Amino acid sequence: MPAIDADARSLVSPEDLTATVKYLCSLGEKVSGSAEEEKACAYLVERLKSYGYEPVVHVFDSYVSYPRATALTVQGRERYELPVVGVAFGLSTPPEGVTAEIVFAGAGDKAGFAGKDVRGKIALVTKLPSPNNALEAANAGALGMICMSAGKQRHKMIITPVWGTPEFDQTKKIPRLHVVSISAVDGKRIEEDLKKGPVKATLVCDVFEGWRKVRLPTVEIKGKEPLFSLVGAHYCSWFDGSTDNVTGDACVLELARVLKQFDGKLRYGLRFCWWPGHSHGRYSGSTWYADTYWRDLRDNAIVYFNIDSPGVKGATVYVPRHQMAEVSEFNEAMTKEITGWSTITSAKAQLALGKRGDKYVSATRPSRAADQSFWGVGVSSMSVYSMLTPEDENRDHNVGGSGGAWWWHSEHETFDKYDPEILAQDTRLYASILARMATAEVLPFNLAMIAQDYLDSLREFDESAGDALPFKELIASVKALQEKLKALHAHCAALTGDARTHAANQVFLRIARALNPVLYQVCGPFEHDPALGSRALPSLGPALTLSAMEKESDAYRFTIVGVRRRMNHVANQIEEAVRLADEFMRG
Incomplete structure (x- = not known):
């Protein structure tokens, strides 16, 4: 029914999208289980009720982490303090901090640590904090790690490799070391000092790690048959989180409003979810949903459509990401038909965090990121992101979201980094994809x-x-x-x-x-x-x-x-x- 997807596009409101982005940004950092996240949930629920839904808010315990206070003092030939941010699941220090010698460890990979004595010392790494470099550092016996960005910004990150809330003794797999995140400019200063002689650092880290009650709001449009597409976006954030993922939350809310107009006309249903625990619990919200509704998802889910970082200022191309093979042709064809923008499928266009290791398989296939919690169920996955080109002056090849922009996960990710027209176009595209899927006679799969x-x-x-x-x-x-x-x-x-x-x-x-x-x-x-x-x-x-x-x-x-x-x-x-x-x- 092409008429439905054309009608859906015409209903998208840039004004409604902007109102939601503005409000959610005004809440500041939305830590999972915090009062700010609760306010965000209440806003979503209120709006959904006004659209005629009866939202269900799942409340459950989730194991999360977030930094509360962080400081770094460097002592070489001179003593100075540097501005830093902490990371989720980093280890807290005593109140007075820990002091140790700094050792340069390159990119923080095996090659970076090879031949370096970092036992009981602090590794200086040229990449963002990640599970991979944290594990390398911990395995080498490092006491702590200082990680740097590629520019003036400082990124909050998460270093646990455990997917979702840990089971049994999985917390033992979390690398245990003190970690801070600094800018490239400050990192280069430390590098230069190391060339002149020994340098020590004092790290002070206060990091929460434990259980929090989190909220997962959901609504559904029932189809004439039990099958449905699952649409999700995380609504926790680091800092204001304008483009990761406030714009995604506004997009899913607008999709729910627009597609509600076709209630009773869809063959297959649509289920909308806003995930907590993405930034602070390694996708613990979507993982809880996969665990709790495993059989329903196995029997009835057509596809999982993840929405993250749409509407970024400066985006000019679309990049298919996290698309499984069977829906890739449909996803790419719809993007070209609806937007007319160029679509880039090369590995170069993909973001550094989450890149796949295959030699021949398409780089657009899902990576271990982006709330991809439904692989065990076997649910097909698809997404397409509006992004900055790889050559754009604001593109940072180290980041994992915000269309590839440098401000991702930093204090600079504010309301002004959002483009209402691009977000409206993204929402129209997603509405068309979901409407076509919900009204298909034969599902657009190429197995x-x-x-x-x-x-x-x-x-x-x-x-x-x-x-x-x-x-x-x-x-x-x-x-x-x-x-x-x-x-x-x-x-x-x-x-x-x-x-x-x-x-x-x-x-x-x-x-x-x-x-x-x-x-x-x-x-x-x-x-x-x-x-x-x-x-x-x-x-x-x-x-x-x-x-x-x-x-x-x-x-x-x-x-x-x-x-x-x-x-x-x-x-x-x-x-x-x-x-x-x-x-x-x-x-």
Whole structure:
């Protein structure tokens, strides 16, 4: 029903969007479980009620962290204090702080720490605080870490790799060290001092870590059938958070208002959620939702559409991000049709934080970020972001949001960084995508594209492992699957009538549920991989280490055993997808 998505676009109000952005920015930093976040929730609920909804606000305990006070004093040939901000899940110091020698550790990766004695010392790192460099520092025995931005700004970050609220003893996996975030200018000053002789630092960190009651507001438009698209945006923030993610919250609120006008006309439903715990709990809000509504999501969710950092001043291109293969063609075609803007799919356009590690798989595939908490369920994911071009003077290649702008997660991320016309265009695009999905006869999935991701990933493993493992056999089975899925697509393209298209859509979702979990995560369907990088078929990743091992070593042989077992899992999911396709086409 193209008329519905055209009508939806015409209803988007830049004035309503601006009013929400202005109010939520006025609340300042919206820490998960804080009074400011509660006010933001109350505002969303009030507006939703005025649109005719009956919002449900889920209240639950979430394990979060946030810095309360931070200070840094440097003592080389001279003594000086530097302005700093803290990070979530950094370790608190005694009130008087801790003092230790500073050691330069480059980018904070393995190469940066190689050959450096940082035990009991403070590492100076040229990148933003992250789980990866925090783990490297902790494993090297560092007492603390000073991380720098690429400019004048100081970014608040989170360093736990644990996805969502920890289970059992997972808190032991959080790197335990004192961490502060400084500007590049101040970091370079410390670097220069280190060239002149020993330098010490005193870090003072007061960081909360523990349980908070958080609120997750939701509303739903029911469709004529139980299936629905899940739309989410996090509403906690660092600082004012104008473009990460106040604009996203305003966008989802406006989508709820606009699409409510078509209540009773949609074949499939729409469910809108505002996530707490994104910035302070490593996606604990969306993870709680995935854990709590796992069966409903498995049975009925068509797609998860994440909205983060729309409406950024200076954005001129669209970048598909966190889009799974089966919906990528639809996502990109809709973006071109509705906006006319250029769409960039290259790895260069992606943000540094969350980049994937694949050699051949599309860089637009989901990474371990952006509330991607639904991989275990197998729910398809899609997003498209308006962004600054990679060459834009305000683009910072170290950041993870705000369209790639340098002000992300900093005190500079204020109301003036928002562009109402760009946000209105983004909202119109998203309304069109969701309306088309909600009124489709046959869902716009191309499942054969999933098989292509399998092939692109297996190509890299086969090149690395050679004849040590039967990757060529697995590749052959995926090629057969791809042909089967192309036949299924052709079979379903001409289907009409609710009963027949309903059956086709159900098999599309079942096949996606069979193929996506193992394509994106290592752990089982009810658990969550850590936030430590992404690649396709990650359980087979150890195959990439074989070429550097001695073939007669224990490590080599143990790796062969482990990868072979995980290849069996992959093969099983391929066979299940073939079975589902055959069963449907025979019926």
